[in-house]
Amino acid sequence: MAHLIEIRDMYKIYAIGDEPVHALDGVSLAVDDGEFLAIMGASGSGKSTMLNILGCLDTPTRGSYLLDGIEVASRTRTELARIRNQKLGFVFQSFNLLSRTTALEQVELPDLYMGRLSHSARRRRAMELLERVGLKGRESHTPAQLSGGQQQRVAIARALMNNPPVLFADEPTGNLDTKSSVEIMNIFTELSNEGITIVMVTHEDDIAAYAKRHIVMRDGHVMVDDKADGGRRKTTDEVSRLVKEALS
Amino acid sequence: MNLVMVVRIAVKALGRNPTRSVLSCIGIGVGIAAVIMAMAIGEGSKAMMVKEISSMGNNLMMVFPERNRRGAVSSGMGQGQTMTAGDAEAVKHELAHIVQGVSPSVRSTVQMMYGSKNWSGNVQGASTDILTISNWEIAEGRFWTENEERASSRVCVVGKTVVDNLFGGDDTPVGKTIRLRGMTYKVIGVLCPKGANNWGQDQDDVIMAPYTSVQRYLNRSKFNNINMMNVSLVSMDDVEEARREITALLRQRHHLADYQDDDFETRDTTEIMATIGSVAGIMTIVLTIFAAISLIVGGIGIMNIMLVSVTERIKEIGLRMAIGATPATILSQFVLEAIFLATAGGAFGVALGVAGARTVGAVMGWPILIGVGSTAIAFLFSSFVGMFFGFYPAYRASKLNPIDCLRYE
Numbered sequence: 001m002a003h004l005i006e007i008r009d010m011y012k013i014y015a016i017g018d019e020p021v022h023a024l025d026g027v028s029l030a031v032d033d034g035e036f037l038a039i040m041g042a043s044g045s046g047k048s049t050m051l052n053i054l055g056c057l058d059t060p061t062r063g064s065y066l067l068d069g070i071e072v073a074s075r076t077r078t079e080l081a082r083i084r085n086q087k088l089g090f091v092f093q094s095f096n097l098l099s100r101t102t103a104l105e106q107v108e109l110p111d112l113y114m115g116r117l118s119h120s121a122r123r124r125r126a127m128e129l130l131e132r133v134g135l136k137g138r139e140s141h142t143p144a145q146l147s148g149g150q151q152q153r154v155a156i157a158r159a160l161m162n163n164p165p166v167l168f169a170d171e172p173t174g175n176l177d178t179k180s181s182v183e184i185m186n187i188f189t190e191l192s193n194e195g196i197t198i199v200m201v202t203h204e205d206d207i208a209a210y211a212k213r214h215i216v217m218r219d220g221h222v223m224v225d226d227k228a229d230g231g232r233r234k235t236t237d238e239v240s241r242l243v244k245e246a247l248s
Numbered sequence: 249m250n251l252v253m254v255v256r257i258a259v260k261a262l263g264r265n266p267t268r269s270v271l272s273c274i275g276i277g278v279g280i281a282a283v284i285m286a287m288a289i290g291e292g293s294k295a296m297m298v299k300e301i302s303s304m305g306n307n308l309m310m311v312f313p314e315r316n317r318r319g320a321v322s323s324g325m326g327q328g329q330t331m332t333a334g335d336a337e338a339v340k341h342e343l344a345h346i347v348q349g350v351s352p353s354v355r356s357t358v359q360m361m362y363g364s365k366n367w368s369g370n371v372q373g374a375s376t377d378i379l380t381i382s383n384w385e386i387a388e389g390r391f392w393t394e395n396e397e398r399a400s401s402r403v404c405v406v407g408k409t410v411v412d413n414l415f416g417g418d419d420t421p422v423g424k425t426i427r428l429r430g431m432t433y434k435v436i437g438v439l440c441p442k443g444a445n446n447w448g449q450d451q452d453d454v455i456m457a458p459y460t461s462v463q464r465y466l467n468r469s470k471f472n473n474i475n476m477m478n479v480s481l482v483s484m485d486d487v488e489e490a491r492r493e494i495t496a497l498l499r500q501r502h503h504l505a506d507y508q509d510d511d512f513e514t515r516d517t518t519e520i521m522a523t524i525g526s527v528a529g530i531m532t533i534v535l536t537i538f539a540a541i542s543l544i545v546g547g548i549g550i551m552n553i554m555l556v557s558v559t560e561r562i563k564e565i566g567l568r569m570a571i572g573a574t575p576a577t578i579l580s581q582f583v584l585e586a587i588f589l590a591t592a593g594g595a596f597g598v599a600l601g602v603a604g605a606r607t608v609g610a611v612m613g614w615p616i617l618i619g620v621g622s623t624a625i626a627f628l629f630s631s632f633v634g635m636f637f638g639f640y641p642a643y644r645a646s647k648l649n650p651i652d653c654l655r656y657e
Contacts, residue, residue, distance in 0.1 A: 078574045084571065098564055101260065112257060
């Protein structure tokens with residue numbers, strides 16, 4: 001069976017000064033439809049680079065990337081933009097909402113670029129998504145009027161607007177307090193249960209514990225992958241052990 | 249991508265920073281206003297000059313004797329000795345079908361004296377026709393008669409400036425006697441003031457007397473030659489025919505053979521108008537160039553704002569790209585933002601320019617002519633400025649890498 005995401009022998013090499021830095025050093029990874037994957041590792045391990053390449057925000061130096069059976073490593077910028085628009089959703093650590101823009105307009109934005117829905121259908125879908133992430137009644141709030149957790153929920157609703165099969169999350173709880181983090185992770189869990197594939201980067205063991213599969217990276221290599229372990233949620237302690245294993 | 253969507257996106261993006269949007273509008277607005285004011289003042293002056301030229305005389309054609317030439321030295325127009333009052337008479341009577349009036353003109357520089365006061369100027373020797381030819385009206389007293397003209401009477405009419413300077417606060421000058429070159433002249437009339445013409449010459453600084461009397465008593469000339477003749481035509485449509493017939497008549501009277509050149513020159517107000525028109529045109533062009541420079545400065549202001557905006561909104565650009573904006577969409581969004589800014593500025597500038605031109609016209613007393621066409625062009629040009637100066641920042645934004653934007657701190 002074809003994987004939803006499949007990268008083979010991928011390199012990302014940055015030339016910093018005279019010394020080339022291998023952010024990804026020949027990584028191969030496959031993610032199947034419906035998986036909830038946490039990419040872990042210390043800073044500089046290559047986990048963010050990996051996520052950016054998987055999210056078509058960055059291009060690899062070398063290697064192959066099949067997304068939904070399509071080779072994307074050699075696509076033009078315009079084609080990549082269309083792929084991001086239609087197949088991928090993003091949730092960032094810093095929310096990345098547009099300032100002075102209402103929650104409703106933020107959520108509508110991906111469809112403005114796609115132009116699939118009519119004005120009223122777009123509005124209706126955005127309202128539904130905001131309700132789904134628990135923001136009913138706050139449609140006309142701007143980011144300044146929302147808490148961090150609420151802003152991240154707007155971002156999740158926006159990521160879901162075009163019904164993407166994959167959601168990428170880069171430290172989604174990095175700027176949130178514990179209570180909001182739990183709320184956000186509960187939403188991710190629900191989405192995962194509904195069948196959306198989620199790829200999340202985090203360095204927090206308790207956040208990674210919500211995922212069903214965990215990989216730990218170090219120096220541009222995948223050191224640990226618990227895919228064989230049945231694809232289930234783990235406890236924070238189990239995750240911590242995985243991380244320690246990678247460092248040893 | 250769909251243009252309506254991008255328009256919505258651009259409008260919303262502008263609305264998110266109203267202060268900056270308004271300030272950059274003002275830049276381009278001032279430029280457009282300057283262009284409109286420059287054109288209004290330039291065109292207004294031109295229209296006024298043309299009007300003043302026509303007020304100089306009714307369908308006026310002037311005929312000058314040939315300039316005296318000694319080798320390369322020209323003695324100036326009207327100094328030749330080839331034209332006589334007889335020529336003027338002939339033109340008047342033989343070409344009556346196209347000529348309304350003819351006045352020979354004889355000038356004499358004099359010191360006018362009345363009591364202890366004196367004033368210098370040119371006495372204009374003319375015939376009675378000059379009144380209609382040059383649109384003069386009598387404010388007080390009367391003009392001289394044809395009998396007085398034939399008799400070389402020492403009578404004169406004076407303009408307001410001469411009255412003020414020579415008679416001061418005294419009561420009416422009519423009936424007073426003044427001295428010109430030692431001869432006594434009787435003031436019989438005062439001319440209605442015309443004011444200064446638009447190259448600043450005071451038209452009321454004038455004293456007129458029958459040309460016969462100027463020839464005889466002031467120039468003490470035994471000959472009948474004149475400095476020029478003013479001819480008013482029945483209609484300006486006949487100007488070419490009149491020129492031809494006057495030329496033919498004068499050549500015949502001067503016994504010129506076919507191989508000889510004319511010993512006189514004709515000028516008409518259309519020629520003068522064309523000259524003045526081109527001078528005013530140059531003035532308009534110069535003013536407009538200065539104004540256009542301010543428009544370019546406004547455009548650079550927009551470019552500057554857009555460049556700052558691209559840097560400041562780099563995370564927004566990254567986010568838009570991440571959720572599906574293509575480079576073309578980003579390019580269109582930023583170009584459209586610049587066009588909207590410039591067009592809004594243009595609309596503001598049109599209002600400001602029209603109001604400004606009217607105010608300047610009212611305060612300075614300048615003639616103002618606001619052309620609908622030139623205003624529309626200035627307005628459309630503002631959109632073009634937005635497009636031109638908005639393109640580079642927009643292009644830069646579209647070339648950014650999404651991940652670099654998102655990571656930018």
